[in-house]
Amino acid sequence: LNLLFLFFLGVALRMNTFTNPSIPFTNESDGWLYKKLMEFLSGPGKSFPSIFPILAYLLIYLQALVLNAYTNQRRVFPSLHLLTAFSVVFLSALVPEWGQWSPLLLVNTILIRVWPKLTDLDHSEKVMSDVFNAGFAVGICSFIYFPAIFLYPLILLALLINRPFRFTEWFISLIGLALPFYFFFVFQY
Numbered sequence: 001l002n003l004l005f006l007f008f009l010g011v012a013l014r015m016n017t018f019t020n021p022s023i024p025f026t027n028e029s030d031g032w033l034y035k036k037l038m039e040f041l042s043g044p045g046k047s048f049p050s051i052f053p054i055l056a057y058l059l060i061y062l063q064a065l066v067l068n069a070y071t072n073q074r075r076v077f078p079s080l081h082l083l084t085a086f087s088v089v090f091l092s093a094l095v096p097e098w099g100q101w102s103p104l105l106l107v108n109t110i111l112i113r114v115w116p117k118l119t120d121l122d123h124s125e126k127v128m129s130d131v132f133n134a135g136f137a138v139g140i141c142s143f144i145y146f147p148a149i150f151l152y153p154l155i156l157l158a159l160l161i162n163r164p165f166r167f168t169e170w171f172i173s174l175i176g177l178a179l180p181f182y183f184f185f186v187f188q189y
Contacts, residue, residue, distance in 0.1 A: 003082070006061075006082055006085055006086060010061060010093065011057070013089070014053065017053040017057075017100075021052055021053050023049050023052065029147060030145060030146075033143035034106065034144045034145065052100075052101040053100075055101060056099055056101040056105055057099065060099060061089065062109060064089050066113060070115075072084075073116075104145060106145075107144050107145050107148045110144075111151065114138075117130040117134060128172050131159065134176065135152070135174065135177040136179055138176075138177055139180035140180050142180070143184065149177075152173075155173050156173065159173065
């Protein structure tokens with residue numbers, strides 16, 4: 001019931017964006033995958049321009065739930081509640097640029113799923129797959145918004161802080177980063 005209340009509260013906070021939608025455009029720094037996604041959404045977006053604020057809100061709501069689950073799992077607060085999710089939904093409604101459809105919103109949604117795995121590397125039983133998935137996620141994010149590739153050193157920093165140095169883990173993260181580029185070049189060939 002609280003999740004439904006949070007969902008409809010977010011809809012009420014963003015009612016203006018749903019009624020007066022703005023159609024996003026692509027920039028030079030946007031990645032290949034985002035441009036293809038915008039080509040795919042341009043048809044429905046012209047006939048129903050509210051699709052962009054709806055998709056943006058669904059991504060923000062998903063981000064809020066993931067961050068809330070992480071704070072509840074880590075016992076950041078003494079009791080389990082939706083304060084983190086409410087904060088994300090409310091603050092993203094206060095700053096309109098945070099709630100618009102953009103490649104940064106997609107990158108943030110992907111990386112919010114990776115971040116808890118990187119902070120738990122010292123307790124993880126499957127470090128290799130977590131590190132590979134983090135590298136792969138950053139590689140995919142660079143196809144959505146190319147400057148996201150500069151987030152790769154954060155994976156190495158997480159490994160440096162949470163794990164003793166093992167060359168194989170660092171190499172696996174580099175393979176995860178390179179794999180989307182390999183698939184892209186095979187697709188182009």
